Amino acid sequence: MFFVSEAKQTEPSVFNTPLQQMVYEMFREKGVKFDRVDTDPAITMEDCTRIDERLNMKTVKTLFLCNRQQTNFYLVITTAQKPFKTKDLSAALGISRLSFAPVELLKSVLGTDIGAATVFGLMLDSRMAVQLVIDNDILPEEWYGCSDGTTTSYLKLSTAWVINEFIPSTGHTPKFVQL
Numbered sequence: 001m002f003f004v005s006e007a008k009q010t011e012p013s014v015f016n017t018p019l020q021q022m023v024y025e026m027f028r029e030k031g032v033k034f035d036r037v038d039t040d041p042a043i044t045m046e047d048c049t050r051i052d053e054r055l056n057m058k059t060v061k062t063l064f065l066c067n068r069q070q071t072n073f074y075l076v077i078t079t080a081q082k083p084f085k086t087k088d089l090s091a092a093l094g095i096s097r098l099s100f101a102p103v104e105l106l107k108s109v110l111g112t113d114i115g116a117a118t119v120f121g122l123m124l125d126s127r128m129a130v131q132l133v134i135d136n137d138i139l140p141e142e143w144y145g146c147s148d149g150t151t152t153s154y155l156k157l158s159t160a161w162v163i164n165e166f167i168p169s170t171g172h173t174p175k176f177v178q179l
Contacts, residue, residue: 019149
């Protein structure tokens with residue numbers, strides 16, 4: 001059975017990645033309220049079902065893609081329930097041939113492993129190499145559920161805070177699409 005802790009409003013006692021530490025330092029500095037659970041390593045969207053139940057919200061699906069030359073990068077955020085087809089995203093962006101970025105690029109560009117891609121990886125993108133793409137269907141949600149940069153800790157945050165405060169603070173301008 002997949003383990004999910006009780007919800008808490010505290011940061012982890014030990015940080016597993018530099019990105020995870022950056023996330024909670026930012027929360028402290030900005031006074032961001034959050035709920036968090038610790039879990040077994042969550043890799044699939046099916047793993048997120050129990051996380052969603054515990055935190056009473058819906059985890060977003062966060063994907064890292066690139067063009068064939070691996071020179072243009074896209075962090076795509078959509079609803080967890082929606083099937084994802086690169087063809088649909090390519091059409092929405094007017095770009096041909098997007099594919100999932102290699103694991104090495106996920107680690108070097110966003111500072112995460114497979115299953116831990118998160119909007120917070122944008123804090124590491126000082127070169128502004130990543131285009132943030134947000135599916136319009138996440139905007140009406142009150143809560144934004146995502147990884148804290150690990151596969152073992154998940155957050156519940158205000159969607160309005162993520163969209164209106166966090167993302168602008170990174171300098172990234174999201175492209176909103178209907179997937």
